[in-house]
Amino acid sequence: MLEIQNLSVDFKGNCALDRVSFFVPLGQLVGIIGPNGAGKSTLVQAMLHLVPATQGVVRFKSMPLKRQLRQTAYVPQRSRVDWDYPVTVWNVVMMAQTMQTGLFKGFSQQAQQQVRAALERVEMYDLRDRPIGELSGGQQQRVFLARALAKEAELLIFDEPFTGVDRKTEDIIFDIFQELRSEGKTLLVISHDLGESLAIYDQLLLLNKRLIAQGTRQEVVTSDNLERAYGRGLARVFA
Ligand code: ADP
Ligand code: MG
Numbered sequence: 001m002l003e004i005q006n007l008s009v010d011f012k013g014n015c016a017l018d019r020v021s022f023f024v025p026l027g028q029l030v031g032i033i034g035p036n037g038a039g040k041s042t043l044v045q046a047m048l049h050l051v052p053a054t055q056g057v058v059r060f061k062s063m064p065l066k067r068q069l070r071q072t073a074y075v076p077q078r079s080r081v082d083w084d085y086p087v088t089v090w091n092v093v094m095m096a097q098t099m100q101t102g103l104f105k106g107f108s109q110q111a112q113q114q115v116r117a118a119l120e121r122v123e124m125y126d127l128r129d130r131p132i133g134e135l136s137g138g139q140q141q142r143v144f145l146a147r148a149l150a151k152e153a154e155l156l157i158f159d160e161p162f163t164g165v166d167r168k169t170e171d172i173i174f175d176i177f178q179e180l181r182s183e184g185k186t187l188l189v190i191s192h193d194l195g196e197s198l199a200i201y202d203q204l205l206l207l208n209k210r211l212i213a214q215g216t217r218q219e220v221v222t223s224d225n226l227e228r229a230y231g232r233g234l235a236r237v238f239a
Pocket of ligand 1: 011016034035036037038039040041042043
């Protein structure tokens with residue numbers, strides 16, 4: 001089980017996350033939704049100790065997640081990353097391997113095979129020698145998915161993987177999420193879509209600084225909950 005208890009984050013006195021608590025059983029595909037600025041990215045970054053929490057506990061399989069980062073893959077929001085550096089698709093994925101196993105083992109036959117398999121799975125092997133900065137948004141997102149796959153993590157966290165990608169990428173990501181779930185992996189996926197695409201998730205977390213609701217899509221996407229998270233106007237559109 002993934003356990004979050006009372007997780008709070010302040011940025012210079014401004015509360016971005018207010019005592020968020022939830023449990024997720026292992027093997028679930030979980031969607032995190034909420035308006036812009038709701039603290040969705042902050043939540044996952046605080047879980048991973050990428051931003052400091054003012055309080056809170058984060059455990060995975062009964063141990064602090066902080067000590068299990070090797071079992072955890074994180075794909076940040078694409079818009080926040082600078083893609084100008086001249087690194088190839090192959091090396092972006094290989095880097096995850098070398099960080100995990102040390103430089104020497106990183107170039108082993110096994111590591112090479114894992115990278116190849118991951119790139120093939122996202123249909124990016126043919127473009128392996130391209131600089132990452134020259135790819136479309138969807139292709140970049142698939143490379144970062146491959147990097148997460150090559151890590152063979154137990155917990156995978158994706159920040160808005162479907163935002164600004166083409167239809168083909170959306171289908172590939174969607175299929176891989178289902179496969180990972182059927183392999184027993186636990187996935188947290190931030191989404192800013194409130195439509196039909198939410199049907200893929202086992203459960204949803206609706207966030208706006210606080211956790212507003214948790215449960216199935218039917219339980220969470222109600223006009224009351226949406227009004228509490230988004231305010232009146234938007235709630236009427238989606239309920
Ligand atoms: P979401 O991902 O739901 O759109 P964020 O987690 O990015 O929301 O942001 C939540 C709030 O915290 C916003 O008000 C944002 O401006 C603020 N914030 C996020 N990161 C930082 C930071 N590094 N420094 C200061 N404020 C931040
Ligand atoms: Mg965000």
